[in-house]
Amino acid sequence: MRKQIVAGNWKMNKNLQEGIDLCKSIIALTSEVTREVIISAPYIHLATLVDLCKGTNLKVAAQNCHHKQSGAYTGEVSTAMLADLGLDYVIIGHSERRAFNAETNSLLAEKIDAALSQNLKVIYCFGETLEERKSNVHFDLVRTQITEGVFHLSAEQMTKVVFAYEPVWAIGTGETASSEQVQEMHAHIRQVITSKYGSEVAQNTSILYGGSCKPSNSTDLFSQTDVDGGLIGGASLKVTDFVSIIKA
Ligand code: PGA
Numbered sequence: 001m002r003k004q005i006v007a008g009n010w011k012m013n014k015n016l017q018e019g020i021d022l023c024k025s026i027i028a029l030t031s032e033v034t035r036e037v038i039i040s041a042p043y044i045h046l047a048t049l050v051d052l053c054k055g056t057n058l059k060v061a062a063q064n065c066h067h068k069q070s071g072a073y074t075g076e077v078s079t080a081m082l083a084d085l086g087l088d089y090v091i092i093g094h095s096e097r098r099a100f101n102a103e104t105n106s107l108l109a110e111k112i113d114a115a116l117s118q119n120l121k122v123i124y125c126f127g128e129t130l131e132e133r134k135s136n137v138h139f140d141l142v143r144t145q146i147t148e149g150v151f152h153l154s155a156e157q158m159t160k161v162v163f164a165y166e167p168v169w170a171i172g173t174g175e176t177a178s179s180e181q182v183q184e185m186h187a188h189i190r191q192v193i194t195s196k197y198g199s200e201v202a203q204n205t206s207i208l209y210g211g212s213c214k215p216s217n218s219t220d221l222f223s224q225t226d227v228d229g230g231l232i233g234g235a236s237l238k239v240t241d242f243v244s245i246i247k248a
Contacts, residue, residue, distance in 0.1 A: 008236025
């Protein structure tokens with residue numbers, strides 16, 4: 001059975017005290033929740049959040065990592081360091097990092113290896129831009145992002161990877177893909193995974209949707225057959241919105 005997951009991606013928002021307050025409120029309001037709940041915060045908050053979340057339902061994720069374990073890489077953080085904090089997950093390949101930091105599928109494949117080598121689970125993000133959708137290359141593009149990002153992994157390693165489909169045109173824009181568009185792409189993603197790993201691995205892989213998911217559309221989105229939860233940006237910064245999405 002694949003996991004149902006809601007992950008909040010705070011991006012570059014919240015100072016430490018605001019993050020602590022938000023985290024405590026989420027913990028208080030989600031003790032009965034059966035979905036897995038993840039919060040992904042800036043690096044400098046992670047140690048504190050891991051401590052706060054010990055013994056609770058919440059898991060903590062980094063938003064990025066470096067692909068090497070140590071060395072002369074000023075300003076970077078390795079997966080060995082993240083694992084040492086007791087972190088559960090790392091987000092890899094978010095569209096903002098692909099766009100603003102020129103992260104390619106092959107670099108992301110190295111980051112995924114670095115994360116798995118430290119027993120961190122991965123949320124692997126991908127998705128098309130509006131131009132790519134309009135040119136009708138979105139299915140092929142997503143196939144390539146998956147093939148080049150994770151197809152070197154073993155079936156056993158695939159159990160540590162959660163997928164997040166994030167159409168770039170719906171991220172932070174208020175524009176949401178329709179539930180039909182989302183289901184169509186998620187079914188495609190599961191088919192791509194099946195073609196390489198077989199249906200048991202594909203059926204056990206959680207595929208999250210990200211892109212202006214909010215309380216008003218999360219129930220509809222999460223009720224689609226191949227949608228196993230969401231990666232939430234803007235709406236994860238407000239406790240009431242985030243908790244209502246978690247409970248959708
Ligand atoms: P959004 O961001 O919910 O603000 O659109 C989603 C994401 O980037 O994870």
